[in-house]
Amino acid sequence: NAGVTQTPKFQVLKTGQxxxxxxxxxxxxxxxxxxxxxxxxxxxxIHYSVGAGITDQGExxxxxxxxxxxxxxxxxRLLSAAPSQTSVYFCASSYDFGGNTGYTFGSGTRLTVV
Amino acid sequence: AQKIxxxxxxxxxxxxxxxxxxxxYDTSDQSYGLFWYKQPSSGExxxxxxxxxxxxxxxxxxxxxxxxxxxxxxxxxxxSASQLGDSAMYFCAMSRYNQGGKLIFGQGTELSVKP
Numbered sequence: 001n002a003g004v005t006q007t008p009k010f011q012v013l014k015t016g017q018x019x020x021x022x023x024x025x026x027x028x029x030x031x032x033x034x035x036x037x038x039x040x041x042x043x044x045x046i047h048y049s050v051g052a053g054i055t056d057q058g059e060x061x062x063x064x065x066x067x068x069x070x071x072x073x074x075x076x077r078l079l080s081a082a083p084s085q086t087s088v089y090f091c092a093s094s095y096d097f098g099g100n101t102g103y104t105f106g107s108g109t110r111l112t113v114v
Numbered sequence: 115a116q117k118i119x120x121x122x123x124x125x126x127x128x129x130x131x132x133x134x135x136x137x138x139y140d141t142s143d144q145s146y147g148l149f150w151y152k153q154p155s156s157g158e159x160x161x162x163x164x165x166x167x168x169x170x171x172x173x174x175x176x177x178x179x180x181x182x183x184x185x186x187x188x189x190x191x192x193x194s195a196s197q198l199g200d201s202a203m204y205f206c207a208m209s210r211y212n213q214g215g216k217l218i219f220g221q222g223t224e225l226s227v228k229p
Binding site: 030031032033035040041042043044045048049050056058059088090092094096097098099100101102103104105107108 | 161
């Protein structure tokens, strides 16, 4: 049981490049979400999904796209990377709103945009 | 809108002593859950404890307990008998019952345990 798997772990992009951060979970969780973590600001919600085919915006969605074609996968796309998107990105999944088991997080992707 | 506030950017505690990390929240909902996560220097997010808004008793998990005061909208984390391995960032978060996937975090508190 791998839990939540994020790839890559590290990435350096040039301004204007595009890329996709991958997130996969094997726990059959309906709910998945993406967060970014910046110093002094905690984790901020980018986008989330309540099931295959259903996504919604979080607190900081600008510059990011998501789609959810399967229960297992929830990729995050940066269409044109900007230095302001330098951050650590976490993907998380949960069975329902969290409850007694909480949300399960991936190990994170450290992205640097130069 | 929901908001989580952690007013202690950094805390120090002596090994073997207890420490309380503060968390206040703002929501107009009646049905919600409150969570605490630990993030050590290695970076992973570790789920510690959960409290539901309708739970009458404070949640406990080993050395962790959640001091839930609903009327004051506070959900403080108490760590008893601190250990050196407790040194980490601690985040308070909340989620509405009908909004799975949407977890809102506070800014975090960095706890340092002194030997």
